[in-house]
Amino acid sequence: MNLQEKTISTKKIFDGRIISVQVDEVELPNGKTSTRELVKHPGAVAVIAVTDEGKIVLVEQYRKPLEKEIVEIPAGKLEKGENPEVCAKRELEEETGYGCDSIELVSSFYTSPGFADEIIHIYVAKGLKKLEDAAGLDEDEFVNLMEVTLEEALEFIKNQRIYDAKTIYAIQYLQLALGRTK
Structure with a gap:
């Protein structure tokens, strides 16, 4: 049919x-x-960023629709006509102050295909470097930067500090990539 x-x-x-x-x-x-x-929705990007010390770079921010703070991987909306890879590098820098040697697409997925056309592109950033003159956050954006171990991130999922699909996806991706399934 x-x-x-x-x-x-x-x-x-x-x-x-x-x-x-x-x-x-x-x-x-x-x-x-x-x-x-x-x-x-114009689409979005999110970045899985891990430091040389093995810490996952996360941001904590208040999400008005949820009326609470949650912890997420760095992410942001695509501007009209913007290349997702360029956007991913920009969002990483703006939200965390990090640049990277390379960035690679992991996957893309629709967030809520029953009613929305939003697609999110997930990237993994490698060779992180703290930038001295990084681009700052948007005027209406406030975040707390965090660097946590995989075990801490898994605990955040368990106690619902990490509570969004893209970040849970990212943590599970890292878990599989590192061969640590417990």
Whole structure:
């Protein structure tokens, strides 16, 4: 069976700085119609950064939708037309003060495909170097920088200080890459 839904009409609900929201009327594969509420997002990057000492570089920040602070890998939104690799290097520098010798794409995935088109590109940064004249955080961004061991990061997952999918993915990626599954 062909599973595609044909868009009949689109109604823009909100157009913001980070997301836009629309409601689409669609024709279903069986010929009937339905509506779909969609969040449009430009995409994002996240960086798995590990120091030469084996510490994972994380940021703690307040997340208003959750009304609490959580610990995450450095991440940020893609600017229109921006190359994800360039964005990853920029976000690493802005949020942590680190530069890197190399950066490599690990994977990309959709965060919530049931209602949003946001895709996140996960990179691993190698050869970290603390920069003396690093780009700073955005004007409305406040973070606490942390460097933790893999065991500490796993404990953060257990006690829900790390509570987002991209960071849990990153920690599990490191666990597998290092061959430490306990």
